[in-house]
Structure formats: structure tokens, C-alpha cells
Amino acid sequence: MHPTYFPDIISFAHLAQQEVVWEVQDHYQKQTYRNRTYIATDQGRQMLNIPIKHVGGSQGRQDYRSVKLENSYPWQRQHWRGIQTAYRTSPFFEFYEDELLPLFKNEFTYLMELNLETARVLCECLQLDFPEHKTTRWESDPEGVVDGRRLVNAKAEYIVTIPEYRQVFMDRHGFLQNLSTLDLLFNLGPEAPAYLDQLNLKTGDA
Numbered sequence: 001m002h003p004t005y006f007p008d009i010i011s012f013a014h015l016a017q018q019e020v021v022w023e024v025q026d027h028y029q030k031q032t033y034r035n036r037t038y039i040a041t042d043q044g045r046q047m048l049n050i051p052i053k054h055v056g057g058s059q060g061r062q063d064y065r066s067v068k069l070e071n072s073y074p075w076q077r078q079h080w081r082g083i084q085t086a087y088r089t090s091p092f093f094e095f096y097e098d099e100l101l102p103l104f105k106n107e108f109t110y111l112m113e114l115n116l117e118t119a120r121v122l123c124e125c126l127q128l129d130f131p132e133h134k135t136t137r138w139e140s141d142p143e144g145v146v147d148g149r150r151l152v153n154a155k156a157e158y159i160v161t162i163p164e165y166r167q168v169f170m171d172r173h174g175f176l177q178n179l180s181t182l183d184l185l186f187n188l189g190p191e192a193p194a195y196l197d198q199l200n201l202k203t204g205d206a
Contacts (some may be wrong), residue, residue, distance in 0.1 A: 002026070002064075002152040003115035004033035005050060009196070010160050012122065012153045012181040016196040020131040024112065028052075028062045032152045035111055037180040041086040046174045048079045048180075052111055057200055067111040080104035082183065090168050092189035096125050099158040100182075124180055126193050161200060 002023050004011065011033075014020065028034065035050040051070035054062075069075075072075045080101070087093040099121060108114040123130040141147075150156060164175045165188055176183075 001148040002032075002034065004037070004152055005035055005111075006037040006046070006118045006122065006180040008037070008178050008181050009031065009162060009181055009184055010093055010150075010158055010178050010199070010201075011159075012126075012184075012203055013196045013199040014148055014151070015119070015123075016126075016128055016133065016193065017199075017201060018146070020148070021081050021135060021145070021158050022116065022131060024134045025136070026064050026069045026149075028064045028111075031154055032193070033065075033154050034064065034115065034152060034153060038180070039180055040167050040169055040176050040183055041082070042169050042172065043100050044169075045176050045179070046082065046086070049073055050111065050114075051075055061090045065110065065112045069111055069114065070110055071109075076104040076107075082093060087168060087182070087186040090186040092145060092185045094144075095189060096185060099125055119160060122185065123189075125185055126181075128198070129160065145182075146182075156171060163195075163199075164199075 001011065007015070032098050033051055037048050038045050039048060040046075051073050053068040053070050083100075084093075084097075103114075103121060104120060108117070115164060120130045122128075151158075158178075160178075164178050165184070167183065167187055181192075184195065185192065188195055
């Protein structure tokens with residue numbers, strides 16, 4: 001699996017149910033969850049997008065692990081304010097906010113570094129083991145494993161039934177599918193790991 005920004009529920013269900021190896025030898029691609037995630041707000045589904053420093057011209061495509069964050073723009077402050085506004089009335093926001101706040105206060109240089117840390121902190125909140133294994137070379141068609149790298153595609157559709165759980169603005173927008181695992185954490189709290197473990201994932205879903 002690719003490290004993504006506060007991974008979505010389907011991705012985290014794979015992490016909860018299976019042994020995961022992080023893909024760290026790929027090229028960076030746009031329109032993916034590498035630098036975005038989605039939360040539920042009073043306006044509906046909202047994207048949190050991380051600005052990055054693009055390399056172009058003669059340098060060609062960037063390795064994902066070398067992509068740097070554009071920290072001259074106050075994206076961390078904006079993202080944290082957005083999360084606070086969206087979830088401050090959720091049942092478990094105050095329970096977890098102290099664990100999450102350093103992700104928005106500490107400055108990170110590389111996108112992959114940040115993404116791995118968001119997954120690590122979510123694992124700590126959910127009391128799940130964080131996957132430590134990483135790829136050592138690029139393989140277009142790895143054998144003997146489930147290839148979960150397509151989960152990074154923000155435009156892909158996955159046939160996975162996500163049972164409804166109570167969301168803050170559900171009365172306005174109905175149930176919003178497959179948001180960031182933050183949404184699950186703030187709304188279900190200690191019940192979230194059992195929810196992830198019970199999602200019906202099939203090998204083909206990844």
C-alpha cells in the first residue's frame with residue numbers, strides 16, 4: 001500500500017486486517033490520496049489538500065519519497081481549523097485531539113514522512129500495530145501478495161459495503177462513504193477498531 005494522508009476507511013481496514021508493506025519506491029502522481037483526504041463538514045464532503053513543491057523540466061518525474069511540502073503556505077493551520085470545526089461536537093474529538101495536534105504543529109519536510117506519521121498516530125489512537133515494513137525496489141506486478149496500491153487513486157471506485165455509523169452532519173447530508181479514518185475515529189472512538197475488522201474486504205477490492 002502507498003502511504004497516504006490520513007488514510008481512508010477502506011485503506012485502514014486493509015491495514016487492520018492484513019499485514020501491510022508500504023510502497024516507497026514509486027513515482028509521485030497527481031489526483032491521488034498521497035496529498036489529500038476527505039472529511040465530513042456542515043457543507044458536506046470536503047477535501048483537505050496538502051500543497052507540495054513540484055519538480056519539473058529536466059528533472060522529470062519525482063520519486064514519491066523526495067516530494068517536499070510547501071510549508072510557506074499555512075496549510076497545517078487551515079487543516080487543523082477545518083478538522084476542529086467539523087468534529088468539535090463529535091463524541092470523541094476531545095479524547096484524541098492531543099494525540100493528533102503535533103501533526104499540525106510540527107513542521108515536516110517530506111510528504112511521505114508526514115503520511116507515514118499520520119498512519120502511525122492513527123494506529124496509536126486505534127491501538128493497532130503500525131506496519132514497519134517498506135519495499136526495497138519497485139515491482140510493477142508483485143507476486144505472492146495482494147497489490148493494494150490502486151487504493152491510492154482518488155477517482156477509483158471500490159465495491160465495498162461500508163456500514164453506516166453516526167456522523168456529525170448526517171441529518172443534513174446523509175451518510176458519507178469512505179472518508180478519512182479520522183471521521184471514524186471521532187465518531188466511534190474505541191469501537192472503531194472492531195468496525196474496521198468487520199468490514200467485508202475481498203482480495204479484488206485492493
